[in-house]
Amino acid sequence: MAAGLSRTIEVGGPRPYAVHLGADALARLAEHGSPGRRVLVVHQTGREALAREAAAVLAGAGAAPVLAEVPDAEAAKTAQVLAGLWTRLGQEGFTRSDLVVGVGGGATTDLAGFVAASWLRGVEVVHLPTSLLGVVDAAVGGKTGINTAEGKNLVGAFHPPAAVLCDPAWTTTQPRADYVSGLAEVVKCGFVADPAILDLVEHDPAAATDPAGDPALALELVARAVQVKADVVTADLTESSVREVLNYGHTFAHAVEQVEGYTWRHGDAVSVGLVYVAELAHRAGRLDAALRDRHRSVLDALGLPTAYRAGQWAALRSAMGRDKKTRGSTLRFVVLDGLARPGRLEGPAEEDLRAAYDAVSGTP
Structure with missing residues (x-):
C-alpha cells in the first residue's frame, strides 16, 4: 500500500472502537499490549509470518503472546477447534484482563471473537483481518460464532472488538x-x-x-x-x-x-x-x-x-x-x-x- 494512504472509521454504540486501515496497522497493535498481559494470537494456517510479527509487536510492549494455529476457512469454525482454544487458554492461565487477537480471514476472526466472548464471559479481542471479506464484513460489527451441521453461525455471541487493524496490503497476498x-x-x-x-x-x-x-x-x-x-x-x-x-x-x-x-x-x-x-x-x-x-x-x-x-x-x-x-x-x-x-x-x-x-x- 502506498505510503500515506490510510483511513480510520469509528464504530459507535455501547462499546465503541475504531477500524484503522493503513500501513501502520500492525504498529498500532502495541497499544493493546502491556507488561504481563497474556495474549492468545489465533491465526489461520498460512498466516504464521504475520502472527509472529504481531507477537513481536506485543512482546515489545511487554505483553506475553502465545500463538495458536487454526485451520483455514470454515474448517476453523467448529466446536472441536473452539474447545481446543479453550483448553489452551486454561493451560496458559488467561484472566479477564488478558487479550485474544485474531489474525486471518473472516472465519478466523469469527472464531477468535467467539473464543474471547465465551472465555470467562468475555475478554477483549483485537482483529487483524487479512482478507477483503474479513475486513469489510466479519471483523467489523461484533458478530462472532461457529457453525454446526444444522447451519452456519447458529452458535455465537455479539462481542465487539477493542479494535480492528488492517493493512490493506495484507489482502493483496490472498488468492x-x-x-x-x-x-x-x-x-x-x-x-x-x-x-x-x-x-x-x-x-x-x-x-x-x-x-x-x-x-x-x-x-x-x-x-x-x-x-x-x-x-x-x-x-x-x-x-x-x-x-x-x-x-x-x-x-x-x-x-x-x-x-x-x-x-x-x-x-x-x-x-x-x-x-x-x-x-x-x-x-x-x-x-x-x-x-x-x-x-x-x-x-x-x-x-x-x-x-x-x-x-x-x-x-x-x-x-x-x-x-x-x-x-x-x-x-x-x-x-x-x-x-x-x-x-x-x-x-x-x-x-x-x-x-x-x-x-x-x-x-x-
Missing part, C-alpha cells in the same frame, strides 16, 4: 479468487446503502478486482463498505432491527453454503444470494426489472457467480427455514424497494420462492 469473492460483500453495501460503490465498480471492474493495481481505489472501496457496516452497527449492535439489512442476499447464500458442505467461498454464495433475492423481490412486486438486472450485471462484471445448480430446491428450502431471520415457520428476507432503500419481505409466496430459484438455476 485472487478469494479477493474477488470478498467483493460480493462490498457490492452488497452498495445496493443497500452506498450506490457510489456500484458506480466505482462499474466504471472499471478490472481495477476493482486488482487490489495491487490501484491501492487508492482498493482503499476507497474497503472504507466505504466498512463505513456502511459501522453506521448500521452503531444504530443496532444486536440485530434487533436495522442491522438485518446487512444480511441482504444472505438467506439464500447461507443455504447454498450449507448444502455445499461449506466448500463454497462465502462471497461466491453471497453473490448468488444477491441475484436470488433480487429475483424474489421483483416477483413480489417490490423491485423493478432494471435494478434486478443491475445485480446480475455488476456481479458478472467482477467475475462473480450469478447462478447455482439445478435440482437442489428441496435442500435449499429446508436450509432457509433454519435461517436466523426466520420466525416460526415464516421466512423473512431483506429486499430492496429501490436503490439504497432496504426493507423486509415476510412470508413470500412459495411459488415466488421457487420461481426465483428457477431463474437463478436456469430451470425452464
Whole structure:
C-alpha cells in the first residue's frame, strides 16, 4: 500500500472502537499490549509470518503472546477447534484482563471473537483481518460464532472488538479468487446503502478486482463498505432491527453454503444470494426489472457467480427455514424497494420462492 494512504472509521454504540486501515496497522497493535498481559494470537494456517510479527509487536510492549494455529476457512469454525482454544487458554492461565487477537480471514476472526466472548464471559479481542471479506464484513460489527451441521453461525455471541487493524496490503497476498469473492460483500453495501460503490465498480471492474493495481481505489472501496457496516452497527449492535439489512442476499447464500458442505467461498454464495433475492423481490412486486438486472450485471462484471445448480430446491428450502431471520415457520428476507432503500419481505409466496430459484438455476 502506498505510503500515506490510510483511513480510520469509528464504530459507535455501547462499546465503541475504531477500524484503522493503513500501513501502520500492525504498529498500532502495541497499544493493546502491556507488561504481563497474556495474549492468545489465533491465526489461520498460512498466516504464521504475520502472527509472529504481531507477537513481536506485543512482546515489545511487554505483553506475553502465545500463538495458536487454526485451520483455514470454515474448517476453523467448529466446536472441536473452539474447545481446543479453550483448553489452551486454561493451560496458559488467561484472566479477564488478558487479550485474544485474531489474525486471518473472516472465519478466523469469527472464531477468535467467539473464543474471547465465551472465555470467562468475555475478554477483549483485537482483529487483524487479512482478507477483503474479513475486513469489510466479519471483523467489523461484533458478530462472532461457529457453525454446526444444522447451519452456519447458529452458535455465537455479539462481542465487539477493542479494535480492528488492517493493512490493506495484507489482502493483496490472498488468492485472487478469494479477493474477488470478498467483493460480493462490498457490492452488497452498495445496493443497500452506498450506490457510489456500484458506480466505482462499474466504471472499471478490472481495477476493482486488482487490489495491487490501484491501492487508492482498493482503499476507497474497503472504507466505504466498512463505513456502511459501522453506521448500521452503531444504530443496532444486536440485530434487533436495522442491522438485518446487512444480511441482504444472505438467506439464500447461507443455504447454498450449507448444502455445499461449506466448500463454497462465502462471497461466491453471497453473490448468488444477491441475484436470488433480487429475483424474489421483483416477483413480489417490490423491485423493478432494471435494478434486478443491475445485480446480475455488476456481479458478472467482477467475475462473480450469478447462478447455482439445478435440482437442489428441496435442500435449499429446508436450509432457509433454519435461517436466523426466520420466525416460526415464516421466512423473512431483506429486499430492496429501490436503490439504497432496504426493507423486509415476510412470508413470500412459495411459488415466488421457487420461481426465483428457477431463474437463478436456469430451470425452464
